[in-house]
Amino acid sequence: MKVPGMVVLAVIDGMPMFELSIVCETFGLERLDLADPWYELRLAASGPVCTRNGFTLRPRYGLEALVEADTVVVPALPGDYVDGDARLEPALLDALKAAHERGARLLSLCTGAFALAAAGLLDGRTATTHWMRTDLMRARHPLVRVDPSVLYVDDGDILTSAGRSAGLDLCLHVIRKDLGFEVANQVARRLVVQTHRPGGQAQYIQAPMPRTDGDGLAPLLEWATERLHRPLTVAALARQAGLSPRTLARRFHDATGTTPLRWLHAQRLSRARQLLESTDLPVDRVGQESGLGSAGNLRHHFIRAVGVTPTEYRRAFHEVRP
Incomplete structure (x- = not known):
C-alpha cells in the first residue's frame, strides 16, 4: 500500500458532470475511518469552465497543479473535441506531458484517453476508451494499441477506462492498488456497486446489423x-x-x-x-x-x-x- 497523495482532476470546458462526480465521490470524499490520510483532491483548469449540463465551475487551482500531482485524472471530453474539429488547450497537453515526465500517475475516464493520445503519451501503449470511439481512436492515433473489450487498462503509470461507468471501475481499482482490497470493498459497498465487475465492455456492445441491403439479401x-x-x-x-x-x-x-x-x-x-x-x-x-x-x-x-x-x-x- 502507498500514501494516497494528491489527485488533481483536469476540468475541461464542456465536460460531462458524470465523470466529475465519479472522481469527487471516490477520491474527494474523505473516508478517514477507512484510511488516514485519505486522498487530497484538487480541481484544476485554466479558468472558469462550463460543463455540458450548463453548470459553471471556477476551480481553485490552475493547470500548473497537474504538474504537482501524484495522480492526474482526465475526464471524458466534450463531443466537439472527440468527433469534431475542436482542439484541446495546448496548455493542458503541455501540463499532462510535464506531469508524466515528473512521474505522476495519469488516469483517463471514457474519452479522456483522446487527450492523453493527443499529448503523445499513449504511443506504443495499450489503452481503451468508450467502445463507440475505439475505431476513431485507432484511426486518429495509429500508434496506440486499442483494446475495445475491457473495462479499463492498467499500464503502470498510465491507466485508461472504457465508457462512462467504467470510470468508476478504474477509480475503485486505483483505491484497491493504493489502499488494499478491504478499503476498496468498503468504498464500493457505500456506493452500492460491485468492487470489480466481471467481463469487459464487450457485453454492452450490440451485435452488428447489415449496413445495406443493396444486393437484396x-x-x-x-x-x-x-x-x-x-x-x-x-x-x-x-x-x-x-x-x-x-x-x-x-x-x-x-x-x-x-x-x-x-x-x-x-x-x-x-x-x-x-x-x-x-x-x-x-x-x-x-x-x-x-x-x-x-x-x-x-x-x-x-x-x-x-x-x-x-x-x-x-x-x-x-x-x-x-
Whole structure:
C-alpha cells in the first residue's frame, strides 16, 4: 500500500458532470475511518469552465497543479473535441506531458484517453476508451494499441477506462492498488456497486446489423435468422439465395461487412443474449435455441465474445418482471 497523495482532476470546458462526480465521490470524499490520510483532491483548469449540463465551475487551482500531482485524472471530453474539429488547450497537453515526465500517475475516464493520445503519451501503449470511439481512436492515433473489450487498462503509470461507468471501475481499482482490497470493498459497498465487475465492455456492445441491403439479401437474412437453431452452412445459404458460394460471400461482405459464417455466429450470440435477458430458459436450452450447442459450448463462445459466462450475463441483464 502507498500514501494516497494528491489527485488533481483536469476540468475541461464542456465536460460531462458524470465523470466529475465519479472522481469527487471516490477520491474527494474523505473516508478517514477507512484510511488516514485519505486522498487530497484538487480541481484544476485554466479558468472558469462550463460543463455540458450548463453548470459553471471556477476551480481553485490552475493547470500548473497537474504538474504537482501524484495522480492526474482526465475526464471524458466534450463531443466537439472527440468527433469534431475542436482542439484541446495546448496548455493542458503541455501540463499532462510535464506531469508524466515528473512521474505522476495519469488516469483517463471514457474519452479522456483522446487527450492523453493527443499529448503523445499513449504511443506504443495499450489503452481503451468508450467502445463507440475505439475505431476513431485507432484511426486518429495509429500508434496506440486499442483494446475495445475491457473495462479499463492498467499500464503502470498510465491507466485508461472504457465508457462512462467504467470510470468508476478504474477509480475503485486505483483505491484497491493504493489502499488494499478491504478499503476498496468498503468504498464500493457505500456506493452500492460491485468492487470489480466481471467481463469487459464487450457485453454492452450490440451485435452488428447489415449496413445495406443493396444486393437484396434481406430475405436470406430473415430466413437464416428464423433458423438459427438449425445447422446452417454457407452452401445451404447459397442454395437458399440461388447463388454460388463465392458470389454469396462477395455480396454478403458488401452488405454486412463480414462473412456469412461470422454473421451467423454474431446472430447466434445475439439470440443467446436476448434469451438470457428476457427468458428463464435453462442455459443448455439457450444454447440449443441459439444454435450454439451445449451449455459448455455456449459458455466457451460467450466468454470469448462477451467476456463473462452466460450465468453472469443473465445476472446482470435479466429482465425483471413482476
